[in-house]
Amino acid sequence: MxxxxxxxxxxxxxxxxxxxxxxxxxxxxxxxxxxxxxxxxxxxxxxxxxxxxxxxxxxxxxxxxxxxxxxxxxxxxxxxxxxxxxxxxxxxxxxxxxxxxxxxxxxxxxxxxxxxxxxxxxxxxTPKDDDDEIKEEEPIELKEEPKDNPSFPLHSISDLLTPQLVEQHLDSLTPDQIQSLYGPHLPPTSSVSKHDVLQVVRSGFFQQTANKLSEQLRESRGVGYLLAQAFHYDYNGEGIDDFLNGIRRVAKDD
CATH class of the missing domain: 2.30.29.70 (Proteasomal ubiquitin receptor Rpn13/ADRM1)
Incomplete structure (x- = not known):
């Protein structure tokens, strides 16, 4: 309609x-x-x-x-x-x-x-129902994600970067570490908490942006190459998996 x-x-x-x-x-x-x-x-x-x-x-x-x-x-x-x-x-x-x-x-x-x-x-x-259908599939794929290299194809970045996984990560950090890592990327405020980060990850804006980027990576429009240049990792091809593996290598080097 x-x-x-x-x-x-x-x-x-x-x-x-x-x-x-x-x-x-x-x-x-x-x-x-x-x-x-x-x-x-x-x-x-x-x-x-x-x-x-x-x-x-x-x-x-x-x-x-x-x-x-x-x-x-x-x-x-x-x-x-x-x-x-x-x-x-x-x-x-x-x-x-x-x-x-x-x-x-x-x-x-x-x-x-x-x-x-x-x-x-x-x-x-209000987001369309198709976004809700993707969210319902997240817990199933999260259980299959203990490896550094996923063997199953990812439909979207948000299938892997779920609020549950982000919350587990934040629980492993101190308040000072959360402030240091995520404070510069959020709207200016006196302090950034776990709740603030999760609110962004759960927002429709974040989910739709992640899905939009995933769509562009899947369609192989050269987006993967541009992201490799932007985040300074070796370009190994287009697609969501290649992008995530590149980001993992950057994180390990840091």
């Missing part, structure tokens, strides 16, 4: 990190969510101020990857219907308030139109 475009009237909300207060900006705008022109599984999220807005405001132009975002009502806001678009991989939040007419007595109460809108957005940002 062809993906649809969603549009709705919404304003921006300014969030103060120090006071933790949300301040809806008094300007009209419209949100548009439509399929990305280059990646059919991704979506372009755009907030645009309406033409009659007197103040100059920047557009919001965001890329949505199903599984990496949530769209939830901010329950603590009682003066309007405010929603947070949260990116799970980075923790970034963008807040918007719905501008269509609501309930005058209960300002935070969702209308039937609001509920239908939220349902439509959730359907777009």
């Amino acid at each position: 062809a993906a649809k475009t969603i549009k709705f009237n919404a304003g921006k909300v300014q969030y103060d990190e120090e006071t933790k207060r949300c301040t809806p900006l008094p300007f009209k705008g419209v949100v548009s969510i439509k399929p990305n022109a280059d990646e059919e599984e991704f979506y372009d999220f755009t907030w645009t101020p309406k033409s009659n807005t007197t103040r100059s405001l920047d557009k919001d132009e965001l890329l949505i990857i199903p599984g990496d975002v949530s769209f939830k009502q901010v329950q603590s806001c009682k003066t309007g219907r405010v929603f947070a678009l949260t990116f799970l991989s980075s923790g970034a939040k963008n807040l918007y308030w719905l501008q269509d007419i609501g309930d005058d007595d209960e300002l935070d109460k969702l209308t039937e139109k609001d509920k239908s809108l939220v349902k439509s957005v959730e359907e777009l940002i």
Whole structure:
């Protein structure tokens, strides 16, 4: 079924990190969510101020990857219907308030139109069932992976790099080692914990990126050669197995 475009009237909300207060900006705008022109599984999220807005405001132009975002009502806001678009991989939040007419007595109460809108957005940002089918196969293949060189063909990098295996690895490290190894690769924060790393590995963004790279490696587009140059290991061919074996050699040398 062809993906649809969603549009709705919404304003921006300014969030103060120090006071933790949300301040809806008094300007009209419209949100548009439509399929990305280059990646059919991704979506372009755009907030645009309406033409009659007197103040100059920047557009919001965001890329949505199903599984990496949530769209939830901010329950603590009682003066309007405010929603947070949260990116799970980075923790970034963008807040918007719905501008269509609501309930005058209960300002935070969702209308039937609001509920239908939220349902439509959730359907777009939820990963497709085929990704879930791949995840269900992971425990079976993990049991067959005690060797340095797998003898079975890997369908995807995520078949091997499962959250269970990553968690076992993290359990073998001290908090300082986790911070040293993974801190530079995650969004800036005071400290990086095992939970932070697992949240990234379990995110839809990580899984879809791993599956996309796996697809390119399987199709032998020269991606394996480029990765060998980037990670400085000897190129031995295309494919997922050759890429993983190259990464293993780099890790052992380090």
